[in-house]
Amino acid sequence: MRMNNFLASRWGIISVGAVIGLLAAVLQKLGNPGNMGICVACFERDIAGALGLHRAEAVQYLRPEILGFVLGAFLAALLFREFKPRAGSAPIVRFILGAFAMIGALVFLGCPWRAMLRLAGGDLTAVLGIAGLVFGVWVGTLFLKNGYTLGRAQATSKTAGAIMPFMALGLLLFLFIYPQIQGEGVSGVLFYSVKGPGSMHASLLVSLAIGLVVGGMAQQSRFCTMGALRDLVLFGQTHLLGGVIALVLFAFLANLVFGQFNLGFTGQPVAHTMHFWNFAGMTLAGLAFSLAGGCPGRQLFLSGEGDGDAAVFVIGMVAGAAFAHNFGLASSAAGIGPLGAAAVGTGLVVCLLIGWGMRAKGI
Amino acid sequence: MNSTIDARGLSCPQPVILVMGKIKEQASGAIEILVDTDTARENVSRAAKSKGWKVDRTEQDGAGYRIVILKE
Numbered sequence: 001m002r003m004n005n006f007l008a009s010r011w012g013i014i015s016v017g018a019v020i021g022l023l024a025a026v027l028q029k030l031g032n033p034g035n036m037g038i039c040v041a042c043f044e045r046d047i048a049g050a051l052g053l054h055r056a057e058a059v060q061y062l063r064p065e066i067l068g069f070v071l072g073a074f075l076a077a078l079l080f081r082e083f084k085p086r087a088g089s090a091p092i093v094r095f096i097l098g099a100f101a102m103i104g105a106l107v108f109l110g111c112p113w114r115a116m117l118r119l120a121g122g123d124l125t126a127v128l129g130i131a132g133l134v135f136g137v138w139v140g141t142l143f144l145k146n147g148y149t150l151g152r153a154q155a156t157s158k159t160a161g162a163i164m165p166f167m168a169l170g171l172l173l174f175l176f177i178y179p180q181i182q183g184e185g186v187s188g189v190l191f192y193s194v195k196g197p198g199s200m201h202a203s204l205l206v207s208l209a210i211g212l213v214v215g216g217m218a219q220q221s222r223f224c225t226m227g228a229l230r231d232l233v234l235f236g237q238t239h240l241l242g243g244v245i246a247l248v249l250f251a252f253l254a255n256l257v258f259g260q261f262n263l264g265f266t267g268q269p270v271a272h273t274m275h276f277w278n279f280a281g282m283t284l285a286g287l288a289f290s291l292a293g294g295c296p297g298r299q300l301f302l303s304g305e306g307d308g309d310a311a312v313f314v315i316g317m318v319a320g321a322a323f324a325h326n327f328g329l330a331s332s333a334a335g336i337g338p339l340g341a342a343a344v345g346t347g348l349v350v351c352l353l354i355g356w357g358m359r360a361k362g363i
Numbered sequence: 364m365n366s367t368i369d370a371r372g373l374s375c376p377q378p379v380i381l382v383m384g385k386i387k388e389q390a391s392g393a394i395e396i397l398v399d400t401d402t403a404r405e406n407v408s409r410a411a412k413s414k415g416w417k418v419d420r421t422e423q424d425g426a427g428y429r430i431v432i433l434k435e
Contacts, residue, residue, distance in 0.1 A: 008405050082401050152372030222402050293374045
């Protein structure tokens with residue numbers, strides 16, 4: 001057991017937030033979409049598209065950053081003897097929470113990381129999304145105070161714990177076996193966007209390298225955007241919050257240097273101005289993250305260190321992205337999708353029922 | 364008064380909620396906490412310190428850890 005894990009200290013988590021903020025701005029500079037240097041929800045949605053689980057042509061790319069997050073976390077966990085295969089804490093509930101978390105995030109157009117990056121890029125519509133996120137997490141803490149639990153996970157075999165990292169490795173191989181062909185929408189089994197956000201990306205190796213670095217550092221520091229808000233509300237603790245503030249601050253400074261800062265409500269990249277739905281979408285996402293115990297990034301890092309329940313949440317998010325685009329639930333720059341409002345309402349009811357129903361005394 | 368909390372298998376933030384709850388009931392003495400991940404070990408230790416408790420010792424216990432916190 002290591003007692004001197006610097007990254008898990010106060011300055012450690014602040015450094016990790018700063019590095020993520022900087023690297024996100026760098027990824028945008030190198031080709032990723034506007035205020036989307038890193039977005040876990042958007043990138044998992046792009047992966048769903050690359051695999052043909054939805055056919056929204058503008059958002060199909062097997063984002064190497066996400067694969068790097070899982071593999072980087074896996075390697076760091078192995079290196080520091082923190083790879084602990086575990087599973088069995090209400091997987092079906094976690095799948096549903098993942099799906100609705102994604103649906104809520106795609107109504108807003110971003111995960112909590114991107115909400116912070118949008119703010120750091122001057123997109124003021126993100127303020128409503130962040131307010132919704134805080135509200136959703138707060139509702140989740142009410143359930144936590146009343147005994148909400150998904151139950152205990154059990155230790156499981158190394159094979160089970162390694163499934164997610166090996167899936168990431170398999171998908172990474174796909175990227176090399178079926179590389180992007182200039183101007184073509186398909187390469188072997190993979191779909192590639194020719195235009196739209198899915199066509200905008202840094203080079204594969206740079207994206208992968210940054211993904212690996214962020215994955216390793218985040219696994220070691222336990223960086224979590226939802227946890228930052230939850231711990232503040234629930235315990236008055238500001239440990240994780242330091243990382244989130246550093247992310248916003250360093251992304252903001254790097255955006256200024258790169259000329260990527262553009263203050264205003266309108267004309268923001270991959271964003272819409274339906275303020276109520278920005279708020280409501282992130283309320284749903286925040287509640288789902290809170291009930292599942294982690295933001296989308298944290299769930300990826302946990303899946304890398306052998307947490308099979310976090311892996312189910314991630315698969316739920318990918319499935320949710322497919323539903324979101326197949327059923328017209330996802331927003332676009334023009335506003336929410338035809339069934340976006342209905343999906344947010346349904347998701348809130350489902351999450352409230354889960355929060356209410358999953359209570360146990362003397363777990 | 365001494366007591367034990369078994370937080371093994373529980374995910375964030377439940378180990379901390381259990382410890383905070385016990386600290387509220389028990390003003391002093393020793394509390395033994397069993398956790399199974401490094402994150403839970405760090406979180407529980409940080410929470411106890413924030414409430415003025417001292418982390419007396421942390422030992423390997425099977426695949427997890429046994430943490431003992433104290434307050435005079």
